[in-house]
Amino acid sequence: MQTRSDEDIMMAVAQGELQLMAELFERYHKRIYNFLLQMVGDRAVCEDLTQNVFYKAIKYKHSYRGGKFVSWIFRIARNNLADHFEKQKRLNQNIDVEALGERPESVQAPNEEVAHLYQVMERLDVAEKELIIMHRLQGISYEDIAEMTGSTAGAVKVKAHRVVKKLRKIYFESA
């Protein structure tokens, strides 16, 4: 049996068949959750953020106009993430940073090399880190990232290559 495409399902959701969103949730929630987790590192926060992504997808279903679903849903995820960072920033201005301590339920690396990779990734700026996580860790194509960010596949590829190279340099220079 032919599987129904994400885009086909989302069009039906936009026309009011809300229950079909459950299928898109099954297909995408893990990827979105891991994208957010790799960006933020806090499981509870990322579960909330992921749920909010799907909440917004339902609320703003009419804004879906038939483009690639992965680009559309990840655009919502990135907006949510930006909101989250913005809130964090405002919060940190009011709270003594020392008092924050360790992040709760923070993700531990499986081995020392990956731990080192995490550290090195923190030295990229947010947009660079986001690009690497989307393309290399969540397998989103240059084309789909371009549609998401209003760019071209060529431009995204050039940028992604530059960031990987930068990451490689920092990783091995600081090894």
Next chain:
Amino acid sequence: MDCKQFENNILDYLDGSLAEAEKQRFKAHLQSCASCQAELEAQQKLMTLFGQVPQETPSDRLRDGFLDMLAEEQQAQVVHMAHKKEFPWKTAFQIAASIALVMGGFFLGGLRSGDTSQEQISALQQESKVLKQQMMLALMENRSPSKRIQAVNYTEEIAQPDATLIKALADRLLYDANSNVRLAAAEALGNFKSSQQARAALIEALNTEKDPSLQIELIGILVRLQEKRALEPMKKLLETQETPIYVKEQLNNGITQLI
């Protein structure tokens, strides 16, 4: 192929997207250059590490929360559609129509002037309009956000809103604590293209609204209305440091469509 070109081709080589001829030249350089061999190995190592980053499974709390939320949204949708169908003014119009029939019969029988019955019908229609509006205004003050959203959505069916109704929608947009009610109010006001009062409320909201999703919605509506007076608050928002980047993108985009 020199070392610089080799370097530029490393990722394409490992991703398998290098054309055959390029691949041969890449391999030829690899054989003869130790430092490029080291670079390639470093990159391969990095790729392996990317693969070792764990992909976690979220707890059941996420799926449970999603399914609850979906059920609620479906419920709200059913309620909304049922209300649309059964709203009393439809019945009121039906009553008006049947009275008109009776009166029409009376008119034919009694040979009375057609104008009189026509006046009476419009008086009845006028009354049901007032009834409809009163119900909507009352519902807009309801404690439950979903009821308030319903009330706001009912206004879609009104072609010529009066000042009281626009004022009620503007109050929802500017002062409602629930962002979904504010969103519905913004959309409703945006439909009343020819109302200056509605436009003024949308512009004021852009000055006061703090929720980025609503800011985006307001910008979209005001740009669609080609409302030049929105330029000032848009510029202000653009210059505000706390405005998220993606809202700023929307603002830049909108400004270029208004100037």
